[in-house]
Amino acid sequence: MAKKEPFWNGVLAQFSTKSLVLIPIAVGINLIGGTLCSTLKLPLFLDMIGTIVIACLSGPWVAALCGLLTNLFLALVANPVYLPYALSSVLCGLVVGYMVKAGLFKKIWGVVLIWLACAVVNTVTASLITVFVYGGATGVNGTSVLTAALVVAMKNIAISVLSSSMLENLVDKGITVFIAYLMVKKIPQRFLSQYALDSAGDATEDSQEDDFDDDLDKEAPFDGAAAGSRAKLGDQESQGVGRKESGTSKDEA
Amino acid sequence: MTSIIEVEDFSFRYRNASSAALRHLSFEVERGSFFCIVGANGSGKSTLCNALVGLIPHYFVGRSGGGIRVKGNQVADTSIPELSKHIGLVFQNPFNQLSYTAGTVAEELAYGLGNHGVPRELMEEKVRQVAALMHLESVIDKNPLELSGGQVQRVAFGSTFIMEPDILVLDECTAQLDPLGSEEIFDIVKRLNDRGITVVMVDHDMERVARCADQVMVLDGGRLVAIGSPQEVLSDPRTMDHGVDLPDFAKLSLALQAEGYPVDRIHTTEEPTVSMVKELLS
Amino acid sequence: MAKLCVADGSGNFLDRMNPLVKILGIFSFGLGALIWPDFSLGLVLLLVLFLLAAVAGILPSFSKLILGFGLPVSIMLLFIQGCYSPKNRVIIASWGFLHLGLEGTLYAAKIVSTLLVFLGAFYIVNKTTYTGRLVAALSGIGLPAKIGYLVLASLNVVPQMEHRIKVIRQAQSARGLETGGGLISRIKAYLPLLGPVVLSSLTDSQERGMTLETRGFGIKGVRQSSYVKVDWRKSDQLACWLLLVFFLLVLLASILSRTGIYPFTYDWGGGR
Numbered sequence: 001m002a003k004k005e006p007f008w009n010g011v012l013a014q015f016s017t018k019s020l021v022l023i024p025i026a027v028g029i030n031l032i033g034g035t036l037c038s039t040l041k042l043p044l045f046l047d048m049i050g051t052i053v054i055a056c057l058s059g060p061w062v063a064a065l066c067g068l069l070t071n072l073f074l075a076l077v078a079n080p081v082y083l084p085y086a087l088s089s090v091l092c093g094l095v096v097g098y099m100v101k102a103g104l105f106k107k108i109w110g111v112v113l114i115w116l117a118c119a120v121v122n123t124v125t126a127s128l129i130t131v132f133v134y135g136g137a138t139g140v141n142g143t144s145v146l147t148a149a150l151v152v153a154m155k156n157i158a159i160s161v162l163s164s165s166m167l168e169n170l171v172d173k174g175i176t177v178f179i180a181y182l183m184v185k186k187i188p189q190r191f192l193s194q195y196a197l198d199s200a201g202d203a204t205e206d207s208q209e210d211d212f213d214d215d216l217d218k219e220a221p222f223d224g225a226a227a228g229s230r231a232k233l234g235d236q237e238s239q240g241v242g243r244k245e246s247g248t249s250k251d252e253a
Numbered sequence: 254m255t256s257i258i259e260v261e262d263f264s265f266r267y268r269n270a271s272s273a274a275l276r277h278l279s280f281e282v283e284r285g286s287f288f289c290i291v292g293a294n295g296s297g298k299s300t301l302c303n304a305l306v307g308l309i310p311h312y313f314v315g316r317s318g319g320g321i322r323v324k325g326n327q328v329a330d331t332s333i334p335e336l337s338k339h340i341g342l343v344f345q346n347p348f349n350q351l352s353y354t355a356g357t358v359a360e361e362l363a364y365g366l367g368n369h370g371v372p373r374e375l376m377e378e379k380v381r382q383v384a385a386l387m388h389l390e391s392v393i394d395k396n397p398l399e400l401s402g403g404q405v406q407r408v409a410f411g412s413t414f415i416m417e418p419d420i421l422v423l424d425e426c427t428a429q430l431d432p433l434g435s436e437e438i439f440d441i442v443k444r445l446n447d448r449g450i451t452v453v454m455v456d457h458d459m460e461r462v463a464r465c466a467d468q469v470m471v472l473d474g475g476r477l478v479a480i481g482s483p484q485e486v487l488s489d490p491r492t493m494d495h496g497v498d499l500p501d502f503a504k505l506s507l508a509l510q511a512e513g514y515p516v517d518r519i520h521t522t523e524e525p526t527v528s529m530v531k532e533l534l535s
Numbered sequence: 536m537a538k539l540c541v542a543d544g545s546g547n548f549l550d551r552m553n554p555l556v557k558i559l560g561i562f563s564f565g566l567g568a569l570i571w572p573d574f575s576l577g578l579v580l581l582l583v584l585f586l587l588a589a590v591a592g593i594l595p596s597f598s599k600l601i602l603g604f605g606l607p608v609s610i611m612l613l614f615i616q617g618c619y620s621p622k623n624r625v626i627i628a629s630w631g632f633l634h635l636g637l638e639g640t641l642y643a644a645k646i647v648s649t650l651l652v653f654l655g656a657f658y659i660v661n662k663t664t665y666t667g668r669l670v671a672a673l674s675g676i677g678l679p680a681k682i683g684y685l686v687l688a689s690l691n692v693v694p695q696m697e698h699r700i701k702v703i704r705q706a707q708s709a710r711g712l713e714t715g716g717g718l719i720s721r722i723k724a725y726l727p728l729l730g731p732v733v734l735s736s737l738t739d740s741q742e743r744g745m746t747l748e749t750r751g752f753g754i755k756g757v758r759q760s761s762y763v764k765v766d767w768r769k770s771d772q773l774a775c776w777l778l779l780v781f782f783l784l785v786l787l788a789s790i791l792s793r794t795g796i797y798p799f800t801y802d803w804g805g806g807r
Contacts, residue, residue, distance in 0.1 A: 015681065017312070017744045017747055017748050017752060017753055018312065018741070018744050020681055020684065020685065020744070020747075021688075021740040021741070021743045021744040021747065022737070022740050023685055023688075023689070024353070024685065024688040024689040024691075024692035024693065024740075025692060025696070025733075025736045025737055025739075025740050027689045027692075027693060028689075028692055028693040028696040028697070028736065029696075029733055029736075031693055031697070032696060032697060032700060032729065032732075032733075035697070036725060036729075040725065053737075065685070069685055069686070069689055072686070073689050073690070073693065075657070076661055076690070077690075079600075079604065080653070080654040080657045080658060081604060081654070083657075133650075134608070134612075134646065134650070157615060157616075157619060157620075179726075183730070183733060183734075186730065186734060187734065187737060188734075188738070189269065190267065190270070191737065191738055191741065193267065193268045193269035193270070193314075194267070194268065194313060194314050194741065212264040212265075212266060212273035212275075212276050212277070212318060212475075303745070306749055308745055308748060308749070311748070312744065312745060312748050332754075332755075333748045333749060333751075334748075334751035334752075334753075334754040337749050337750065337751055341749065342745070342749050344742065344745075346739070346742060348739075349739050349742035349743050349745075349746060350742070350743075350746045351743075351746070352684075352688075352746065352747060352750065352752075353687065353688040353691040353692055353743065354667075354670075354683070354684055354687035354688055354691070355667070355687075356665065356666075356667045359762060360667065360762045360763060363762035364750055364762075365750035365751050366760070366762075367759055367760050367761050367762060368680070368750060368751035368752055368754055368757070368759055369751050369754065369757060370757040370758050370759055370760050371760055372760060373760060373761070373762065373764070376760065376762055377762075380762070398691065398695065409746075412750065413749070413750075416750075416751075
């Protein structure tokens, strides 16, 4: 119990306003990827790009929520069939989020690892949902037909669903992770550094000699005590105004 | 007169930024006054506006020094919702100032009140008042996302003003609007200021600043480089060294002076300039 | 979302009904069909749903959803489960190498009918409920403001983003940019479109967050109120009781017939 509490506090800290406003945007990115595939008649989904981008910015639990909302949205405006697959979106968000948090998004082999993990998690959970909720087919995509063909060949529903989905997922998640990687690289540093999971930036502020005047008058470095002595408002120092680090979310991350 | 905003040696640097956005700012804003902030792009105007309403340090991450007090409340120690009862912010992009949760303008206006738990009857009353003030009665039941930029900006204004703040911070709030929409907004600002609301405005329209401001502050590279009455600041050619244009009237006076005409005073607004030119011509 | 805003509490009784009662309706119908031993109740409920869709004036689109989803999935499941389910004992039809089993067919019918009841009920509720009202009702019983924000904002932001993409796409094709052609050229044409829209949307979100914060979003220790009016009428109370009683009766009947005390359902031979 004593171990659990800081964990949940950490999870809740991920849901700052700054992260929450990203979620609708990420849901939008997911859906645009999906609709683009259908307008271009590509045999793919690409409906997890936003989830991966947000995992890089705001962490695993926000990404999980993003996945849940994407499926909820699809269920509300497109087809309720998508609702049960929320489970696989949520799990993918969590897995990618924790892998990004471990620093894997910075290295090429790490990105490959994320791709494979994402494909496997999605395949297994989505297949389980297809088998147990829908009895093997949803009738909404080409995978169902492939599944049916495999059922004929292999006579086992679960294995058929799994193998037809694995093939598709490897290709789909490969492209998804690649696009998300390019996107995160393109996000301005100024924006990225406002988020707790600053995975793409290497500079850490704490190591810097901090000084508000670094590129101008070097002779007057900023200093908390000096600020207090110059203060006209009498009680300013007592209120602890001096030097303050407001980046609390960084420490928690 | 008493000060409603006191900024004391305030500095701020965004996390991982190579240089500070604000450096050792100290100034005060008087209650009921019209305070203008001018400066080139990137001089720290928007950062200062965010700091006044508490978005720095509660929303933006970085390192800050010094302090800001709004109506006696230390901003760093007061939550943004608490501050929003005293000070409101309207900024440039109208569509980024919608809550995206409202289906109608009325709901949008009421959004802040709902968050503060204001009862529905009182909410309806206030929405009616603000809609009248912002000329939004005709679109009150429309979806805010379907309105024009000028209308949305008035909705944003109303949503901020419905909290009844004593201070309005306006960060280039007319920059994305056409001249007509811009004037409509500005008329409302002027009327609110006449009613005793303190206005802190960032603007690029120097004629307007010269006409309306009680005080003008010039920022350059995050530093306060000049502060004073519009007459003092905007008639001084040195202001232009900081990337700030002077009002055309001041430039006219300066040009006449440079040509050797007997101009004893650099005027910044229309009327004295006209009478001066008349005098010179006669 | 204009189409989500039409139902504002006026109009037919489904529009006026409290959103919470409607959600109860989804679960009462859906779970009822799920626990019932065979597909018969699901079929009956589906008929009721068709009736409700007709009352709500959305019969054409409702039928389209049910048939568009129901037919293909029925055929697929009949094929997969009916012919290849390991539970199959009794063969009711044979064509060449295909042998249609009774148990698999019954199982497929049960899945399809339950799914369609869930989907149909969800669809009707979705089409007759203004989302703002639904969120206001849920907030009234303790839904966190942050969740309410996410649902409403997603519904508003996503169409806006799609609109922006469409505008750019039209501009591109007006300039004669190739949008047809092979797979690679199509991808090449579209990828550069996505970048700017996505990046500007992300940076816009920062300002939207500023707006929310200054309007008191995430305020602590205050119970939020809403401008949207959500009534709880006598008819809502009645509907609420009816749905609960219906579900309890189904539950009772299902238990009785599954334990074999009193079979309410016809014995199809194989059964479950």
